Amino acid sequence: MREPNQSKNELSRRDFLGAVGKIGGASAVLGVMGTLGVFPSPAANASTSAGSEAVPSGSPAIGSSYVLRNVRLESGYVYEGTQVTSTSTIIRHLHIEQGVIAAIHSNAAKLPVNIPHYDAKKLLMLPAFKEMHIHLDKTFYGGPWRAVRPTTRGIFDRIAEEQVLLPQLLPTAQERAEKLIQLILGYGSTYVRSHCNIDPVVGTSNLEHLQKALHNYRDKIRHEIVAFPQHGLLLSNIESTMREAMRMGCTHVGGLDPTNVDGDMERSLQTMVQIAVDFKAGIDIHLHEGGETGLKAIRRLIDLTEQAALQGKVTVSHAFSLASLPAGEDEALFSKMASLGMSVASSVPIGRGVMPIPLMRKLGVNVILGNDSITDHWSPFGIGDVLQKAHLAAQLYGWSSEYNLSRALSLATGGIMPLSERGKRIWPRAGDEATGVLVEASCSAEAVARLSRRAATLYQGRVVSGTIQASATQ
Template identity: 25%
Template sequence: MSEFNLVIKNARITDTTITDIGINNGRIEKIGKLKSGNKNIDANKHYVLSGFVNSHSHLDKSNLLDKMTEDHLGKSLEENRILLKKLKSSYSKSDIEKRATNTIERMLSKGITAIRTQVDVDPTAGIIPIKSLLSIKEKYKDRVHIEIAAFPQEGVVDEAKRDLMEKAIELGADVVGGLPLVEEKGNEKKHLEILFELAKQYNKALDIQVDETNDPRLAILPEVLKKTKEENYEGRVTVTHAIALSRMPTEKAKKIIEQMKSLRINVIVTPSANMITRFVEINDLWMRPSNSITRVTELFDNGINIAIGTDNIRDIFYPFGNCSMIRELHMLISATRMTTREYIDGAISMATTNGAKLLGLNYGIEEGKQADIIITDAMSKLDILNSDEIIPCVIKNGNIMSLDENKLQRRGN
């Protein structure tokens, strides 16, 4: 009987460090030159990372592309929301579970070991999506960590909509989601007030989608920061997108970033979806037919925890996507010019350990960390970004989920 349940031999944990990793009881117990374990994997000098964390997705809406027609493509954000209501009117639990399951299986094949999914809670679909994803969460509990955010796709100000959010949380939603943009003009602050009330009532973290437009005149982020401070909710608020920050005057943006740091705000970026989002007022000075990404490098430089998500997958809002975090990394690094070594390393952390921190997981290729590990098809971090997005081995809680030894042997020789 070996000292370790599983040993990964010849694992590259930095560009210049090749070692062995000993795993017991779902944790990395020892890193160094080790004897064989009860089970062994020869990484053959391939790069080993913590599992990818998809910090923002919409599993209940994924693969709606199969229900769409060509005239549904290329619409604005608001037009897409109208179309979504039409498609959601025919939702069923079995339909959602089938589409979401297909997406999760693809995510697993791409090395994703943890997911936060925003799940619609609204009068159109009721709590059917939440019930569907709770069933899937239970089904996949040994293969992937799934965290569910109750997402008020049609708002939360109306009493009936708030009641639905409460039902979703009571059923088992882990996080309170938010979308102030969908409220009638003037109700955005009320939306935030209700979100914070719900979060405090049920002791939940908040994950709020803000500022999908790059128009700083419409920015709701400053109100989120104000409310976070008023409610003493430091460290428990995440904002997704925050794109208007990219168009604010630099000095104003610096002050907001300083506030975000002091309030320990987390930020999620969804690079591909951010770049494709369109708005109607394309001739306005501030509203471009293409979108942008928030000030990722400035946020990173200030030590703010940034995570990455795929956002929508093959649906109304983003009809593309193959569930690959490597693809999202490539888009992020290219669009924000994160080409220094520090930024490249930081970007990969955004897709792994930063996302894990957001979800309360203890990731990292270090002794004592959770053994959610992937062996990549690469020999360096740059090689990961330039790879074919193949993940030869996925390990979850110290158990081998998938392994293609041929890919590891072929690349290493």
């Protein structure tokens, strides 16, 4: 596959792969990565108890009112001429009422004394992250180490493998899903879109376990669930079970490689779209197909999105074929996707093709990130950190300046940013939900570049991972 042109500021593929190797080594030293089942939590003293009853010791209770003192907030960009050279910050005190930021106080302000005070110790507060493509229902995480088995028939070998593996994993599916939720909370994600197997082997059993796990964490994280026909929507004749999954509460209809797996692109896409229309649901299709096969599916899905009035409700996950679009055709296709509010979910893959994420973002396509597999039978990689995915994107696309690193944060936050493009503080504001992550960094650019440690994650005012310490009220 032809390499795209690179500017002087962009990494070559060889340089990038070398840099990724260095990240892995450094991460192991810093404790970001670990062996299976014992990934150290990125948040100090994070709760390891399951469910909504797990509240870190000394943390604010649900719906409580308190002051979070000494919070570092970004306040603007520092310029030399037209060049952003650094990011300025301020220290503020947040008055939190019933999960909402009621007021933001300066150091000179008189703070309430009749409610608890906690000390952020001048840690940087960033918007919480969004994990937008993960499989919480099937993982080896929390169990013995297992590497991936080689295949000769690609996805079809994986489907055959699952026919034996899924029943074996089913008894611990809920437990492992909860461990993964704890992991991503520790990295600062308070929103998750999880794909969940709907197949002839386990039916809706994985969904039942996943829903129980997410119910236990209902006070810590928002979620969406994609009914995912991993063994093929048509190939496994699973439409009726998919409809049952939608009746059980899935928010999105999934699909899988309509040509290479289902063998009938038109009927596969039509069936997926019809289910979505019938249940007034979104769509999130796994599209691994490359080249013209994948592009044909995307073009047809664009037509169906418009015809079915699904604007703003369709996501194409992976979409590897977009890396093969020639110049000119790419802009036209992305502009059409943007006009329909279509999203592309990516794990920022390292391979033969480079996903055109910068151009998609420039033309208005909503690009969202996810870890996809977390040490399962598809891949032994993935640490659960969406910020790491933004970090990899910054390396891959040469976003090494203060400004570009800062803007890369939006990939992890779902577009919520502390500063506008021109450097005006726009988050947080009084009235915003008190959901964010406290980070050991001086600014968002440093957090992206250095993968700074997450000290605590807040969801609707409650500390859901890590700890914040009580302080005196004066």
